Amino acid sequence: MAQGLVIGRGEEPAILYMDKLNRHGLIAGATGTGKTVTLKVMAEKLSEAGIPVFMADVKGDLASVAEAGERSDKIMERVNKLQIEGFELRSFPVELLDIFGMSGVPVRTTVSDMGPILLSRLLGLNETQEGILNIAFKVADEKQLLIIDLKDLKAILNFVGDNAAELRREYGNISKQSIGAILRGLLVIEEQGGDTFFGEPMFDIKDLLRVDSQGRGIVNVLMASKLFMSPKLYSTFLLWFLSELYEQLPEVGDLEKPKIVFFFDEAHVLFQDIPDVLEEKIELIVRLIRSKGVGIFFITQNPTDLPNVILSQLGNKVQHALRAFTPKEQKTVKAVADTFRQHEGENLEKKLTELKVGEALVSFLDSEGIPGYVQQVMIYPPESKMGILDPLVKEERINHSLLYMKYGEMIDRESSYEQLQRLAEIKAVELEENEELAAREKEKEEQLKQREKERAREESLQKKTKPTNRDTTMDRFTKNLMSQFGREVGRVISRGILGILKK
Numbered sequence: 063m064a065q066g067l068v069i070g071r072g073e074e075p076a077i078l079y080m081d082k083l084n085r086h087g088l089i090a091g092a093t094g095t096g097k098t099v100t101l102k103v104m105a106e107k108l109s110e111a112g113i114p115v116f117m118a119d120v121k122g123d124l125a126s127v128a129e130a131g132e133r134s135d136k137i138m139e140r141v142n143k144l145q146i147e148g149f150e151l152r153s154f155p156v157e158l159l160d161i162f163g164m165s166g167v168p169v170r171t172t173v174s175d176m177g178p179i180l181l182s183r184l185l186g187l188n189e190t191q192e193g194i195l196n197i198a199f200k201v202a203d204e205k206q207l208l209i210i211d212l213k214d215l216k217a218i219l220n221f222v223g224d225n226a227a228e229l230r231r232e233y234g235n236i237s238k239q240s241i242g243a244i245l246r247g248l249l250v251i252e253e254q255g256g257d258t259f260f261g262e263p264m265f266d267i268k269d270l271l272r273v274d275s276q277g278r279g280i281v282n283v284l285m286a287s288k289l290f291m292s293p294k295l296y297s298t299f300l301l302w303f304l305s306e307l308y309e310q311l312p313e314v315g316d317l318e319k320p321k322i323v324f325f326f327d328e329a330h331v332l333f334q335d336i337p338d339v340l341e342e343k344i345e346l347i348v349r350l351i352r353s354k355g356v357g358i359f360f361i362t363q364n365p366t367d368l369p370n371v372i373l374s375q376l377g378n379k380v381q382h383a384l385r386a387f388t389p390k391e392q393k394t395v396k397a398v399a400d401t402f403r404q405h406e407g408e409n410l411e412k413k414l415t416e417l418k419v420g421e422a423l424v425s426f427l428d429s430e431g432i433p434g435y436v437q438q439v440m441i442y443p444p445e446s447k448m449g450i451l452d453p454l455v456k457e458e459r460i461n462h463s464l465l466y467m468k469y470g471e472m473i474d475r476e477s478s479y480e481q482l483q484r485l486a487e488i489k490a491v492e493l494e495e496n497e498e499l500a501a502r503e504k505e506k507e508e509q510l511k512q513r514e515k516e517r518a519r520e521e522s523l524q525k526k527t528k529p530t531n532r533d534t535t536m537d538r539f540t541k542n543l544m545s546q547f548g549r550e551v552g553r554v555i556s557r558g559i560l561g562i563l564k565k
Contacts, residue, residue, distance in 0.1 A: 065079070065080050065081075065111075065318070065319070066078055066079045066080065066429075067080065067104075067107040067108065067111060068107075068442070069100070069103050069104055069107060069380075069441060069442055070103075070144075070422070070424065070439035070440055070441040070442050071144045071145075071439055071440060071442075072424070072437040072438050072439035072440070073437055074437060076424045076426065076437070076439045076441075077426060078104070078107075078378060078426055079426070079427060079428070079429055080111060080113070080318065080319040080320070081316060081317065081318050081319065082377065082378065082426070082427040082429075082431060083113075083319070083320045083323055083357035083378070084316065084317070084320050084351075084352040084353075084355060084356060084357045085352065085357070085375075085376075085377035085378065085427055085431070086348065086352070086357060086358045086359065086360075086375055086376045086377060086378070087357070087358075087359040087360075087376055087377065087378030087379060087380070088359065088360050088361075088362075088365060088368075088373070088376045088378070088379045088380065088381075089101060089104075089325075089359055089360070089361045089362075089380045089382075090361070090362055090363065090364065090365045090379075090380070090381050090382065090398075091363065091381060091382025091383055091384065091422070092363055092382070092383055092384055092385050093363065094419065095382035095383040095417065095419055096382050096419050096420045096421070096422065096441060097361055097382055098121070098123055098124065099420060099441055099443070099444060099448075100380055100382070100422065100441050101117065101124065101325055101327070101359075101361060102124060102127055102444040102446060102448075103441060103442050103443075103444050104323075104325075104359070105117060105124075105127060105154070105281050105325070106127065106154055106444060106445055106446060108279055108323050109154045109155065109278045109279040109280070109281050110154075110278060110279075111279070111319060112273055112277050112278060112279050112319070113279040113319055113320060113321075113322065113323060114270055114271050114272060114273065114279040114280050114281075114282065114321070114322045114323075115279060115280075115281045115282060115322065115323050115324075115325065116270055116282045116284070116303065116322060116323075116324045116325065117281070117282070117283060117284070117324075117325035117327065118283075118284040118286040118289075118290075118296070118300060118325070118326075118327050118328075119283050119284065119285055119286055119287070119327075120286050120287065120290045120296075120327050120328055121287070122287050122450055122451075123448070123449060123450060124283055125156065125158060125283045125285065125450075125451040125456065126446060126447040126448065126449055126450060126451040126452075127153070127154050127156055127281050127283070127444075127446040127447075128153055128154065128156035128158075128281075128283075128446070128451055128455060128456075128459055129153050129446060129447040129451060129452060129455055130151050130152045130153045130445075130446065130447060131151040131152075131443075131444060131445055131446050131447050131448065132151070132447065132448075133151055137443045140420075140440070140442075140443045141443060143440070144440060144442060146442055149442075149443075149445065150445055151445055151446075152445050152446070153446055153447075154278065154281050154446055155273075155274040155276075155278050155279075155280050155281065156280070156281045156282075156283055156459060157272075157280050157281070157282045157283070157459075157463060157465060158283055158285055158456060158459055158460055158463070159282060159283065159284045159285065160284070160285040161255070161258070161259040161284075161289060161299060162255050162258050162259065162288060162289070163258055163470075164285075164288075165285040165287075165456065165460075166283075166284075166285045166460060167460065167463055167465045167466045167469050167470070168258070168259075168469050168470065168472070169259065169265045169284070169299075169469070170258075170259055170260065170261045170262065170263065170264055170265055170469070170472070171259065171260065171264050171265060171302060172208075172209065172210045172211070172260065172261070172262065172264050173209045173210060173211065173212065173214060173215050173260055174199070174202075174208065174209045174210070175264060175306075176260075176298075176302055177199075178192065178195045178196045178198075178199050179339065179340060179343065180298055180301060180302055180305070180340075181195065182195055182337075183294070183298055183301075183336070183337070183340055184251065184294060184295060184298045185244065185247035185248070185250075185251065186247065186294065187243075187244065187247065190237070190240055191240045191243055191244055194219075194222070194236060194237065194240045194241060194244060195244060197222060197229070197233045197236065198215070198218045198219050198222050199218075200233070201218065201221070201222055201229065202218050202478060207477070207478040207481055207482070208476075208477035208478055208481075209477065209478050210260070210261060210262055210475070210477040210478075211257070211260045211261045211474075211477070211479075212248055212251065212252055212256045212257060212260050213479045214477045214478035214479045215248065215478075216245060216248060216479075217478050217479040217482045217483070218478050218482070219241050219244055219245060220241075220245075220482075221482055222236060222241065223236070223238050223241045226238065251295075254292055254295060258472075259299075261472050261473070261474070262472070262473045262474075262475065263468065263469055263472075263473055265469060267303065267306035267307055267310050268310065269465055269468075270282050270303075270307075270322055271321055271322055279322075284300075286327075290328065293328075293331040293334070294331070296328070296331060297331045297332040300326055300332070301332065301344065303324070304324060304326075304347055304351070304358070305343075305347060307322070307324070307351065307354065307356050308347045308350065308351045308354060308356075311354040311355065311356065312354070313353050313354065314353065314354065314355045315353055316352075316353075317355050320355050320356060320357045321354070321355035321356060322355075322356055322357075323356075323357040323358075323359065324356060324357065324358045324359070325358075325359045325361060326358060326359065326360050326361065327361045328361065328362065329360035329361055329362045329367070329368060330362045330363065330364070330367035330368070332344070333367065333368060333369060333372075341369060344372070345369070345371050345372060348372055348375055349375060359378075360372070360376065364384070364394060364398075365381070365397075365398050365401065366394055366397060366398070373401070377426075377427045377431075377433060378425075378426045378427055379401070379402070379423075379424070379425045379426075380422045380423075380424050380441075381398060381402075381414065381422055381423040381424075382417060382421070382422045383414065383415065383416070383417035383418075383419075383421070384398060384414045384415060385415070386414075386415045395411050395414050395415060396411055398414060399411045399414060402423065402425050402436040403425060403433045403434065403435050403436060404435065404436050405435055408436075410423065410436065413438060417438070420440060420441050421438060421439070421440055421441070422438075422439060422441055423436050423437070423438055423439075424436065424437055424438075424439045425437075
């Protein structure tokens with residue numbers, strides 16, 4: 063017979079059957095109606111049953127599951143009223159995680175592992191810019207360049223921009239304006255802490271699937287108070303966790319109990335302004351991850367914040383009170399009431415608005431997997447501390463964590479940034495050498511031209527000043543003839559002059 067976890071009691075116990083937890087679930091209700099208590103009670107019951115848990119602590123009041131609760135009249139009154147057997151104020155095994163590495167074990171991933179789809183969501187890229195980002199990832203794969211951190215991605219994008227003319231033949235137009243927009247988006251992420259959560263060693267998702275020495279499931283708490291200040295960053299990282307579980311865990315079918323139960327708090331931010339391609343990816347993960355032995359519970363104020371395709375896959379539902387002060391809210395209450403399997407004549411709309419703090423309308427899958435009739439129940443009180451985790455306890459949990467020894471120090475190995483930088487240096491040296499060679503060749507040509515000019519000038523001068531020795535035979539004959547003729551004329555003139563004198 064299937065084993066179950068009792069989280070509350072109405073006319074009958076509210077039983078979560080462990081082999082049906084991979085059919086997923088919903089915890090909904092207005093602020094202050096008791097969603098946090100329900101989540102903590104579920105986490106405690108799962109841990110006690112040896113099932114690891116993952117949840118994000120947005121408000122800072124979930125991590126206190128690491129401390130034993132304090133006895134009070136209010137708690138003991140509820141214990142007695144609900145006739146809870148074996149109730150014990152105690153702590154549970156907790157692993158504190160933080161993507162900023164400030165309030166828990168650092169959780170890092172690489173840019174490559176996050177991939178272009180989630181990264182585009184994180185950066186808020188349009189379709190054209192997402193196409194450029196996909197090209198950058200493709201080029202990195204072809205050239206075997208590792209994209210580990212943000213400086214690697216920036217280096218790849220600059221490389222794509224510098225070689226756009228060559229890459230355009232294969233990938234189409236590559237706009238430098240789009241590359242510039244992506245780089246500006248990366249600058250924003252970097253200012254939010256991207257230099258901390260993108261890097262190595264990358265968090266191994268299988269480290270979430272641990273139990274302690276007593277066989278209790280570890281409650282993995284992502285310290286998300288700061289992270290939630292950037293809702294898109296928050297939802298992207300939780301979706302990355304889910305994607306990693308989906309991709310890394312093997313198919314196991316339906317188990318007696320799940321490998322892990324994942325609580326997605328403030329789930330409405332996941333579906334705000336979401337592109338169709340990402341919504342399809344989420345729907346696929348939710349639908350198929352059940353065969354990996356993973357259960358998912360979405361926590362939100364209003365169930366209508368989730369797409370119908372997601373809501374239709376959530377078999378276990380806990381609905382706390384809703385407000386109905388406006389026509390829109392009244393319409394929502396009616397829509398929520400219609401999602402439950404209810405007895406004929408039951409006025410769930412009225413009940414939804416009249417539930418007290420800690421009360422809820424509950425409908426879980428029965429042992430046969432059929433949605434049970436909705437019933438109004440009082441949720442059990444948590445056995446761990448209500449409120450904020452003591453800072454000293456938090457520090458002690460972090461310092462004694464085996465995971466902190468594994469992930470505490472960041473490693474910066476050679477990747478795209480260094481590889482492309484070295485390639486640029488090699489090209490710069492080659493360019494300088496080519497320029498020097500070209501300069502020397504040009505200098506040689508100039509020197510050769512100068513020598514030719516000087517030789518031509520010398521020959522021209524020699525032609526003008528040097529007498530020629532190459533007289534022809536006619537020239538020599540003429541010169542001899544004129545020489546003899548000159549001598550005869552001279553003698554005749556001389557004799558004539560002397561004859562006159564003698565007279």
